[in-house]
Amino acid sequence: xxxxxxxxxxxxxxLKRFGLLLVLVLMVIVMSLVSDVFLTTGxxxxxxxxxxxxxxxxxxxxFVILTxxxxxxxxxxxxxxxxxxGNLLQKGYSLPVTLGASIGAALLFGVFSGVLIAYAGLPPxxxxxxxxxxxxxxxxxxxxxxPYMIAHDTYKAIGKGSWIGIPVPIWIMAVVxxxxxxxxxxxxxxxxxxxxxxxxxxxxxxxxxxxxxxMATYIISSFCAALAGTILSARISxxxxxxxxxxxxxxxAAVAIGGTSMSxxxxxxxxxxxxxxxxxxxxxxxxxxxxxxxxxxxxxxFIIIFAVLMxxxxxxxxx
Amino acid sequence: xxxxxxxxxxxxxxxxxxxxVLNEIDFSIRRGEVHALMGENGAGKSTLMKIIMGIYHAxxxxxxxxxxxxxxxETKNALDLGISMIHQELNPIPEMxxxxxxxxxxxxxxxxxxxxxFKKLNQMTQDLLEKYEMADRISPQMHMSSLSxxxxxxxxxxxxxxxxxxxxxxxEPTSSLSESETKQLFKTIDLLRASGVGVIYISHRMAEVxxxxxxxxxxxxxxxxxxxxxxxxxxxxxxxxxxGRALSSxxxxxxxxxxxxxxEAKGVSGAGFEDVSFQVSAGEILGFAGLVGAxxxxxxxxxxxxxxxxxxxIYVDGRRAAVRHPSDALKLGIVMASEDRKSLxxxxxxxxxxxxxxxxxxxxxxxxxxxxxxxxxxxxGIAHEMSVKMNxxxxxxxxxxxxxxxxxxxxxxxxxxxxIMILDEPTRGIDVGAKAEIYKKMVELAEGGMAIIMISSEMxxxxxxxxxxxxxSGGRVRAEFDNRERQTSQAExxxxxxxxxx
Ligand SMILES: Nc1ncnc2c1ncn2[C@@H]1O[C@H](COP(=O)(O)OP(=O)(O)OP(=O)(O)O)[C@@H](O)[C@H]1O
Ligand SMILES: [Mg+2]
Numbered sequence: 049x050x051x052x053x054x055x056x057x058x059x060x061x062x063l064k065r066f067g068l069l070l071v072l073v074l075m076v077i078v079m080s081l082v083s084d085v086f087l088t089t090g091x092x093x094x095x096x097x098x099x100x101x102x103x104x105x106x107x108x109x110x111f112v113i114l115t116x117x118x119x120x121x122x123x124x125x126x127x128x129x130x131x132x133x134g135n136l137l138q139k140g141y142s143l144p145v146t147l148g149a150s151i152g153a154a155l156l157f158g159v160f161s162g163v164l165i166a167y168a169g170l171p172p173x174x175x176x177x178x179x180x181x182x183x184x185x186x187x188x189x190x191x192x193x194x195p196y197m198i199a200h201d202t203y204k205a206i207g208k209g210s211w212i213g214i215p216v217p218i219w220i221m222a223v224v225x226x227x228x229x230x231x232x233x234x235x236x237x238x239x240x241x242x243x244x245x246x247x248x249x250x251x252x253x254x255x256x257x258x259x260x261x262x263m264a265t266y267i268i269s270s271f272c273a274a275l276a277g278t279i280l281s282a283r284i285s286x287x288x289x290x291x292x293x294x295x296x297x298x299x300x301a302a303v304a305i306g307g308t309s310m311s312x313x314x315x316x317x318x319x320x321x322x323x324x325x326x327x328x329x330x331x332x333x334x335x336x337x338x339x340x341x342x343x344x345x346x347x348x349x350f351i352i353i354f355a356v357l358m359x360x361x362x363x364x365x366x367x
Numbered sequence: 368x369x370x371x372x373x374x375x376x377x378x379x380x381x382x383x384x385x386x387x388v389l390n391e392i393d394f395s396i397r398r399g400e401v402h403a404l405m406g407e408n409g410a411g412k413s414t415l416m417k418i419i420m421g422i423y424h425a426x427x428x429x430x431x432x433x434x435x436x437x438x439x440x441e442t443k444n445a446l447d448l449g450i451s452m453i454h455q456e457l458n459p460i461p462e463m464x465x466x467x468x469x470x471x472x473x474x475x476x477x478x479x480x481x482x483x484x485f486k487k488l489n490q491m492t493q494d495l496l497e498k499y500e501m502a503d504r505i506s507p508q509m510h511m512s513s514l515s516x517x518x519x520x521x522x523x524x525x526x527x528x529x530x531x532x533x534x535x536x537x538x539e540p541t542s543s544l545s546e547s548e549t550k551q552l553f554k555t556i557d558l559l560r561a562s563g564v565g566v567i568y569i570s571h572r573m574a575e576v577x578x579x580x581x582x583x584x585x586x587x588x589x590x591x592x593x594x595x596x597x598x599x600x601x602x603x604x605x606x607x608x609x610x611g612r613a614l615s616s617x618x619x620x621x622x623x624x625x626x627x628x629x630x631e632a633k634g635v636s637g638a639g640f641e642d643v644s645f646q647v648s649a650g651e652i653l654g655f656a657g658l659v660g661a662x663x664x665x666x667x668x669x670x671x672x673x674x675x676x677x678x679x680x681i682y683v684d685g686r687r688a689a690v691r692h693p694s695d696a697l698k699l700g701i702v703m704a705s706e707d708r709k710s711l712x713x714x715x716x717x718x719x720x721x722x723x724x725x726x727x728x729x730x731x732x733x734x735x736x737x738x739x740x741x742x743x744x745x746x747x748g749i750a751h752e753m754s755v756k757m758n759x760x761x762x763x764x765x766x767x768x769x770x771x772x773x774x775x776x777x778x779x780x781x782x783x784x785x786x787i788m789i790l791d792e793p794t795r796g797i798d799v800g801a802k803a804e805i806y807k808k809m810v811e812l813a814e815g816g817m818a819i820i821m822i823s824s825e826m827x828x829x830x831x832x833x834x835x836x837x838x839x840s841g842g843r844v845r846a847e848f849d850n851r852e853r854q855t856s857q858a859e860x861x862x863x864x865x866x867x868x869x
Contacts, residue, residue: 255697
């Protein structure tokens with residue numbers, strides 16, 4: 049008896065994520081019918097490389113949103129990372145020093161938001177909005193508004209190179225996903241993130257250090273943004289102060305499409321992965337279909353609504 | 368017969384995830400009667416009521432209102448028909464005032480403008496509070512977030528009454544009220560009954576049910592076993608029908624000889640309590656009596672480091688202890704099961720296992736990594752030990768019945784194997800059978816050397832279980848009673864609990 053119930057439970061869980069998968073499968077079927085290139089290895093790798101930056105950001109964002117927060121600063125942190133890296137490489141610093149400084153600066157932004165939110169009690173929306181404008185402003189002041197050309201070959205390989213036929217950014221994304229999955233599922237910290245998002249008072253009374261947990265998620269998100277910024281600047285061989293504008297929205301969209309509750313406590317990394325792949329496949333498809341990028345944004349908005357509605361429906365029927 | 372029934376259910380069935388929760392329930396409520404609904408935790412009482420209110424939808428069966436079949440799709444339909452409900456799990460909007468919560472969505476307007484007439488709103492609420500004699504406990508302009516659970520409960524009562532309904536459902540309305548507030552509620556119920564309202568009264572407290580009700584219905588495992596006139600019912604009969612077997616009544620005796628003092632509080636003060644001092648020894652059950660707002664929960668929350676303590680000292684095993692955070696308390700072996708399971712006890716959107724394990728992760732994690740197998744085994748073990756009624760530990764806590772949620776709270780505290788356990792209203796919402804088990808468990812633990820502090824608003828329970836009783840009022844300890852003989856009189860305790868209260 050108990051067995052059958054838990055099986056039913058499992059079935060309904062699969063059903064919950066089934067909706068999203070269905071959206072993705074539908075898109076793939078339609079696209080493979082109308083386009084010859086879509087299902088080629090080259091294009092698939094292309095899609096994965098294109099989603100890698102948003103994918104990495106979305107993984108970090110998942111942690112934050114699971115606690116019931118939000119991180120609007122990631123786009124600016126991408127820019128901060130890339131201008132610092134660009135500048136230091138131009139000045140001839142070594143790769144480790146450069147990465148240490150650019151990623152370190154990004155982490156400081158995470159600490160900044162985290163302290164404001166977890167210790168000073170600012171709402172995440174406000175604190176990270178402030179971090180967003182401060183970060184953007186910093187990147188512009190630091191670079192005087194001009195991009196830094198990057199000539200360092202090893203650094204560029206982070207964005208352009210590949211290993212056994214697969215581009216480096218995809219490898220980085222895969223490693224990030226793997227680590228995040230392990231952290232969320234197998235560590236006590238992962239449990240704390242869910243617990244905190246579900247009920248912070250009960251978590252505190254149970255002896256969890258809720259402040260460190262909350263702060264850590266913003267540092268994780270900033271770290272992911274630093275990786276994304278490194279990949280981006282390496283790929284375009286330049287450190288741009290205007291890089292990453294609006295990236296936070298795509299990351300949030302991926303998490304939302306993935307079914308993570310915006311009020312925290314409920315959600316899965318697998319949903320986020322489906323979320324950013326759906327967004328990626330969508331842009332790729334529209335490009336293959338020669339839709340202008342202006343229209344792409346409109347279509348993207350509607351697809352987000354559609355995907356989340358599908359997800360809601362299957363969730364309800366699962367109950 | 369059918370005419371005098373205001374509300375009737377016929378053949379109502381309901382299942383969740385393929386598990387039957389209600390089987391063909393025929394239930395009725397007459398004009399001007401108090402109909403008690405009893406049954407063990409998870410028997411389906413709240414579910415039946417939620418179906419009547421349109422929160423859940425029955426898989427089969429129909430509802431008749433004043434003889435005519437009605438379709439209740441959402442709560443609004445029920446309210447429009449004249450059915451209102453006080454929920455077991457309270458749902459106030461914390462940012463609002465009492466008055467705003469009571470008349471939520473029905474606020475009086477200034478003329479025909481879309482502007483709320485706050486003066487009138489507060490006056491209307493004040494009138495209700497005065498009519499039902501609660502004005503001395505809450506006032507219309509208090510913020511919900513500043514109220515205790517009992518005060519929130521009173522707000523919910525006023526709210527339910529304010530709809531002028533023909534049927535009022537009360538799902539364990541007294542579970543967090545103390546004696547005097549309960550009396551107040553009973554007066555309210557008498558007024559309602561006299562004016563022809565039908566009251567459905569769900570409670571695990573036998574005495575209340577016998578004092579109030581005209582008829583009693585018993586649910587067991589989702590079936591309505593019987594409906595009986597109160598005049599023909601006996602406690603033993605009802606209990607036997609509820610649990611399907613006879614139960615020994617009374618309280619088990621704690622035979623432990625009190626050992627060394629384990630916990631001592633010296634002059635602790637904080638928000639809501641002043642200069643509280645007490646000691647508790649190994650093997651001792653220390654009871655805290657007091658009215659709502661006496662500062663008992665506040666004191667304990669500060670002792671476990673949840674709230675800030677302004678001054679005072681705590682000694683554990685004779686050594687000065689610095690408890691700044693509940694994690695410090697946990698390390699010292701002090702845990703607290705809060706009375707407020709919804710906001711402090713449980714993470715409702717997560718499953719039973721995670722709820723139990725967050726407080727106990729040290730037991731099955733190394734270097735921050737969880738051992739899932741150990742976690743599952745231990746959580747499953749303690750959940751079964753506490754006889755939580757569930758399909759498995761992967762059940763979402765929020766889907767459990769109220770009493771079963773309470774058992775999960777106790778389970779997670781117990782698994783920490785504390786030296787000192789603070790239980791704030793531990794039997795709140797728990798059925799008779801499970802109550803007896805919890806009492807047994809408490810005695811077992813005390814005899815095993817644990818020090819237990821129990822806050823309770825149920826006088827008989829307090830007197831039946833405690834070795835010593837401290838009475839608090841107005842944030843101060845007013846009296847101490849040696850209760851080893853279980854002889855302290857309720858009147859004596861009450862007198863102390865009323866001291867300093869105007
Ligand atoms: N939304 C839900 N999803 C799944 N199961 C549910 C849901 N609501 C209730 N149940 C299950 O239905 C059963 C009956 O629950 P109900 O809340 O009606 O019990 P109850 O008689 O009110 O108990 P208590 O005295 O503890 O309040 C329980 O086993 C509970 O786990
Ligand atoms: Mg109930």
